[in-house]
Amino acid sequence: MNALTSLSPRLRQRLMSAAAIVALFLLWELACVAFKVSSIVLPRPSEIFTVLFTKLPLMWPHATQTLYTTLLGFALGTLAGVLIGAVIGMSRVAYDVAYPILVGFSSIPKVAVVPIFVVWFGAGTVPAVLTSMVICMFPVVVNIATGLAHTEPELQDVLKVLGARKLDILWNVGLPRTLPYLFASLKIALTLAFVGTVLAETIAANKGIGNMMMIASGNFDVPLVFAGLFILAAMGVALYVASALIERRFTGWAQRGNELPNG
Amino acid sequence: MNRPFIELSDVTLRYGRSDNPEATLALARTTLSIDDGDFVALVGPSGCGKSTILKLIGGLLTPSSGGVVVNGREVGDPRRARIGLAFQNPTMLPWLTIRDNVMMPLKIVEPFRSAYRRMKHSEYADRAEALLAAVGLKGFGAKRPWQLSGGMLQRASLCRALIHEPQLLLLDEPFGALDQFTREAAYLANRICVMSARPGRILEDRMVGFPRPRDVAMSYAPEFSELVQALRLRIAEARAPGEPPATPTEEAA
Numbered sequence: 173m174n175a176l177t178s179l180s181p182r183l184r185q186r187l188m189s190a191a192a193i194v195a196l197f198l199l200w201e202l203a204c205v206a207f208k209v210s211s212i213v214l215p216r217p218s219e220i221f222t223v224l225f226t227k228l229p230l231m232w233p234h235a236t237q238t239l240y241t242t243l244l245g246f247a248l249g250t251l252a253g254v255l256i257g258a259v260i261g262m263s264r265v266a267y268d269v270a271y272p273i274l275v276g277f278s279s280i281p282k283v284a285v286v287p288i289f290v291v292w293f294g295a296g297t298v299p300a301v302l303t304s305m306v307i308c309m310f311p312v313v314v315n316i317a318t319g320l321a322h323t324e325p326e327l328q329d330v331l332k333v334l335g336a337r338k339l340d341i342l343w344n345v346g347l348p349r350t351l352p353y354l355f356a357s358l359k360i361a362l363t364l365a366f367v368g369t370v371l372a373e374t375i376a377a378n379k380g381i382g383n384m385m386m387i388a389s390g391n392f393d394v395p396l397v398f399a400g401l402f403i404l405a406a407m408g409v410a411l412y413v414a415s416a417l418i419e420r421r422f423t424g425w426a427q428r429g430n431e432l433p434n435g
Numbered sequence: 436m437n438r439p440f441i442e443l444s445d446v447t448l449r450y451g452r453s454d455n456p457e458a459t460l461a462l463a464r465t466t467l468s469i470d471d472g473d474f475v476a477l478v479g480p481s482g483c484g485k486s487t488i489l490k491l492i493g494g495l496l497t498p499s500s501g502g503v504v505v506n507g508r509e510v511g512d513p514r515r516a517r518i519g520l521a522f523q524n525p526t527m528l529p530w531l532t533i534r535d536n537v538m539m540p541l542k543i544v545e546p547f548r549s550a551y552r553r554m555k556h557s558e559y560a561d562r563a564e565a566l567l568a569a570v571g572l573k574g575f576g577a578k579r580p581w582q583l584s585g586g587m588l589q590r591a592s593l594c595r596a597l598i599h600e601p602q603l604l605l606l607d608e609p610f611g612a613l614d615q616f617t618r619e620a621a622y623l624a625n626r627i628c629v630m631s632a633r634p635g636r637i638l639e640d641r642m643v644g645f646p647r648p649r650d651v652a653m654s655y656a657p658e659f660s661e662l663v664q665a666l667r668l669r670i671a672e673a674r675a676p677g678e679p680p681a682t683p684t685e686e687a688a
Contacts, residue, residue: 326526333493333520334543334599344542348530425530425579 215395220402223395231384235403238369238381241297242407245304246365250358253309257316261350262342267317278310282368286375295376304368308361315357319350352426355419362411366404438507439468440516440603441492446501448487461487463634464501469626476620476627478666480674484635486523489605493520506602517544519601523608525588527580533591534576537563540599547599566594617666622654629666631673639669 179187197217203209204216211219224231256274260267282303289299323346331341373382381400388396446465451458462484469475477485490496491503494510502509506516519540527536541547541559551559564576570590572583580588596604608616620627621643629639643662645653653659 324526326522326524327528329490329495329520329522330526330528330539330595331543332495333518333605334540335494335518336543340543344539345528348528351530423530 212392212394215398219395220398223399224402227396227399231381231399231403234379234381234384234400235407237297237379238366238373238404239407241300241373241380242304242365242369243411245301245368246308246362248301249305249308249365250312250361252305253312253357253361254316254354256309257313258320258342258346260313261317261320262338262346267321274310274313277306282307283371283375286372289372290376296378299376300369300372300380300382303372304365307368307371308365311357311360311364312354315353316350319353320346323349352423355415355423358415358419359412362415363408366408370404438504440471440473440506441467441469442502442504443467443488443491444502444504446491446498446503448484448491448496449499460634462491463636465636467628467637474623474625476616476624477630478617478620478627478670479630479635479638480632480670482633483630483673484633485630486607487635489520489607492603493518493605516602517599518603518605519596519599520605521589521592521596521607525580525585525592527588527591527595529580532577532579533567533572533583534560534563536580537566537576537591537594537598539595544599563594563598566598567591570594617670618654618663621659621662621666622649627666629669629673638673641666 201216201218204214209216256270260270260274285306286299286303289302293299293302320342327345327349328341331345336344369380370382370385373380374386377383381404385397385400388394388400444466446462447460448462449458449460465484465488467488477488479485487496491498491510492505494505497510504510505518508516527533528539531539538559542551547559560576564573567573567576570593572587572590572594575583575587575591580591583591593606596606624643627641627643628637629641630636631638645659
């Protein structure tokens with residue numbers, strides 16, 4: 173115990189969260205063995221990891237396809253979200269007009285939209301990219317619009333008195349002020365983009381983790397289904413960490429409570 | 436004599452819509468003209484519309500009626516005078532360093548704007564550092580706004596108001612919370628306007644004839660004290676009855 177307490181708090185935190193993950197898998201493994209759960213119902217983690225390693229070459233193209241689709245959809249969704257959010261956040265009229273439409277649109281279950289995309293563009297990558305784009309757009313729009321609408325008028329006055337144009341104010345005050353909001357929404361959007369991609373892949377695709385999981389569950393290859401889930405989770409965590417790192421780089425000024433790079 | 440540099444003619448300003456009976460009348464039919472090169476201090480009880488006048492001149496507000504002309508151009512004209520404004524609150528942009536905050540006007544205002552693009556960046560950074568050093572903030576350029584005290588931020592915001600060599604400098608309560616300001620105004624300005632309680636009107640327009648350069652000894656001379664006392668009495672009278680004897684909050688234009 174002494175060895176553990178002598179570590180730095182940060183490292184200890186890391187170790188403890190790693191231990192929690194390992195403990196979860198151990199518990200799962202033991203429960204499966206103890207209650208004799210069939211691997212068609214719930215495969216043991218050891219089985220899943222075996223499948224992960226033995227079938228990795230087979231799963232790799234699916235994983236890269238899903239990653240590619242997700243990132244593309246995420247990028248397009250973020251871009252569209254920032255543009256729409258900027259317009260809505262800057263203009264009272266646009267806010268009033270567009271908000272009901274946006275809320276209505278975002279309330280539609282995206283499963284219902286996939287078949288329409290398939291009719292328009294055919295099965296494959298395009299519907300998956302579009303689904304992930306529309307599903308991750310909404311949180312970005314809302315956050316950008318909120319951030320812009322809540323920019324302190326005093327900060328804008330600093331530039332207005334200099335005769336700044338509206339675009340100057342947006343670029344120098346509005347957008348930097350909104351960055352923390354943007355990054356908060358990007359984390360949500362990123363995970364939603366995965367949901368959208370896999371959703372579309374399970375419905376209409378011939379490639380991708382979602383497609384692979386559908387086929388595997390059709391063949392009652394449940395360990396492979398779980399292996400697919402693990403890959404999705406791993407990709408999600410990796411991208412989340414990446415976005416958190418970028419966030420700290422760009423919005424350090426808003427997080428001064430934590431440790432800070434600049435002194 | 437040419438046209439005055441700043442002309443407020445019969446300006447009324449109402450916050451809120453004019454058909455709303457609860458709209459606050461901040462300024463009532465104010466007429467004021469200020470010549471080029473003059474130094475005018477506006478003093479008066481709190482809430483009397485001093486900040487409103489500054490915002491009107493700075494183009495941040497449009498008058499409900501009447502006209503505001505600066506340097507021969509209606510407010511809102513993009514070719515109007517270069518204006519530097521330091522606010523009551525320092526309002527530094529928190530994501531920029533102090534130096535970048537001070538340099539902000541150079542990014543916006545012509546002719547500096549074009550030069551800024553042509554990579555005159557380091558030259559401008561030197562200019563910002565020199566200004567900061569002049570107000571005793573040498574070496575603070577790389578700090579973030581939250582790392583400085585309120586008074587330091589106020590000095591930095593003065594630098595930001597000056598860096599683009601403005602033709603008109605507007606200072607909104609530049610020296611912090613002050614009963615002191617009446618003294619400061621008398622010490623610095625050429626002319627002092629005393630304003631009434633809301634809705635603001637100019638009650639008294641008084642020239643300050645002390646010779647320049649003025650030194651500290653002058654600020655203890657009997658005639659100086661008399662002026663300050665007269666001004667303070669005038670402000671006290673102007674204060675609406677029943678209002679707490681708040682510290683008079685003032686600004687200089």
